[in-house]
Amino acid sequence: MSTAVADLATTTAAEAPRYWTRNRITGVVLVVAGLAAAAVFGALATDRDARFTLSEDAAGVALSVNGTVGAVIFGLIAAGAGGALFATAARRWYTLLLGLAIAAVVVSSLCWQVSSAPGDLNYMPLVDVARGTFNAALPLIFGALGGVLCERSGVINVAIEGQLLMGAFAGALVGTLAASAVAGLLAAAVAGLLISAVLAVFAIRYLVDQVVLGIVLNLFAVGLTGFLYERLMQQDAARYNEPVGFGVWRIPVLSEIPVIGPVLFEAHIFLYLALAAVVVIHIGLFHTRWGLRTRSVGEHPVAADTLGVRVRGTRYRNVLLAGVVAGTGGAYYTLFLVSQFTKNMIGGKGFIALAAMIFGRWSPTGALLAALFFGFADKLATYLGAIASPIPSQFLNMLPYLATILAVAGLVGRVRAPAADGKPYVQG
């Protein structure tokens, strides 16, 4: 009898809506953060204007705001968003209000930073920042998409770094030997594919632990490209390491649009390839038969196999495709950004791409947004360094990693990998 009552009590307790929902907790945190931003940044900001110019330098039209006023206003906006989040129980506002609050805190801190920059450096060139964001984000987009393709089918891809590096190397080598940027691009895709092929065979056929494989392949790529770089490229750079790069395409009318125009429509092939890849992979994954099969193989291979989906075949195809995408991203370094290969030039970007994939919840659009966010943090670090900001660039560069840790720990929403990710499939 008493146990029945106790059961009843626990049931009702469990069913009663908790007061401290996720919205409320986040709302309180944001209100505190917003008020703190208003107070601290407002106090630190100077009375000068913070100018956000719509160009690549100090010239031209600018959005201008008094440093102190801006810092306080945007801090209050963040607090307001937090308050709204606290008041509404609706979950669908969560992401929007959270994003708004974080953006407002960032702008508030920028008002402080820009207004207290030394001399007449108190401006932030938005076009330059946006372009830098995309430049920093591009390899992350390619890498994260490679990760998404792989992991949605149930194969962990820690080898993104290696795929990018091999792509960069092959792009430089073949781009020089064939004196053709397109040949370099194709070679980069093939080089990424090669790393992927080893990953696929050893993971799917020989059932090697996929995280181990990824680490080994990264090391292999570092060693192989480093070795060939020292033996070939360093000896005779003109013959092996002066690739023909891609130029910038300017789309006539659209490139006249302020800010967006020069960033999106006065760009290079890699930007268009990346954005196209996001769209294609998104549609492919969620609206085609191939995507449904890929996802089913990644979530529940036994069920998929029962329904006649070829589990291993699907995985092979996806892993190889991932290599093509990531390898192409590697070529971005050698065929556009730097125009030559240097040793270990990816320098950990592959792992930020991995973080972007996880932070973007294993989805192409999420990966794009996460990559842009991380790219922005990267560009911001460079920009703040240029205006002699007291915020150390290293701490801004830590942001992607810390954000990902918070995400997987479930402190900012919960991310969940495909259920069969990393588990080899053995029939029978």
Next chain:
Amino acid sequence: MTTAPPEQSPAAEAGPGGAAGQDGPQVAAGQAFLPVFVRNLWSANTVTVSVLAIVLAMLFGGVLILVSDEEVLAAFGYFFAAPSAALTESWRAVSEAYANLFMGAILDPQQIRALAQGSGSWERVLQPISETLTYAAPLTLTGLAVALAFRGGLFNIGAQGQALLGAIAAGVLGFALGLPPVLHMLVALLGAALAGAVWGFVPGILKARTGAHEVITTIMLNYTAALFLAWLIVQRGIQDPNRTDAISKPVRRSSYLLDLPGSSLRANLGIVLAVLACAATAWLLNRSTFGFELRAIGSNPDAARTAGMGVARTYVLVMGISGALAGLGGASVVLGTEHTLTPQVIGQIGFNGILVALLGRARPWGVLLGGLLFGALQAGGNRMQSYAQTSVELVTVLQAMIVLFIAAPAFVKTIFQLRAARAARLETSVAKGW
């Protein structure tokens, strides 16, 4: 009675031990030792697979040397005119590289000859071994860190970050404190172990409390640690005031790991520390209650939980101990050889530690052997670079390939047509998704 199994000359070539592959009839129990031994030699056992993995990797490395050697390529240009020239040239390039690899890692016959003639010195003879041991020490320590976590079912990719924190603590304590010689060293080592433990504790507690996968969190913490070091090193009070580049003040002599007095050899107490750590880890794993729980949880956490073991507590603890070992690895570099902090001070010892742990199959003494092999490759690679003009990066390729093949015994088995081993102890699979 003994009947030697008939030779059937299978496809297999002569093995590294000089034993030909034999495919005889079933050998009954109680028969002579030798035929049984030879038969088992060519099966997919731990030793054979390891040796063949090294052979395969070196073959691949040889091909790499050939395709990147201008003179060899030139000789192959007129291959049909003078095939012997091409082959001679190939042999020269590969043998020169590998001979230097050996001489840099183990023994240089020339130095022995010089010693016999009275013009050399023991120091020069022992120098390659000393280099090998110097490189092996930190790799063994980080390898142990990874191996210990492996056995508990955790994949600690974060040895790099933990070693970095250890290096930072050792470096800072090394120049900030003024203590008598041995005590200073011990304090710095202890600080390094603590710092590493803290960096390992974080993913442990996150895993135990929130279920965040340790592979993801440790990867992220590696780069966080690297950026932290990059920031710390240029701060006032840390940076060497006489330098403008990113380098810290040198640590005090009293904190150096003890080395052989009166010699120029680089070998130091680090390798002793590594062996002691091996013994301690072996005891912890195989003889202690904690080790038993650890292995039980590693093989089946659900069963261990049902049996009343504290899975979450063990996860946190093992990551802490693992981090401490990696931290000691970082300290052994700073206090043993570098004596200062730079952004690249520990190189890749954390990542290589993962490979060493796999090579040692997550067993403490196996890790020591793996660490010695990797140390030897590193030491030999340095000589290969300076004497044979073969980039030391070749060593990275060799290391990666060796571990790739060892992680895939089925692959080596197929390539060499090995027999199935009686006791299959080659499972290296650990992480089950994330």
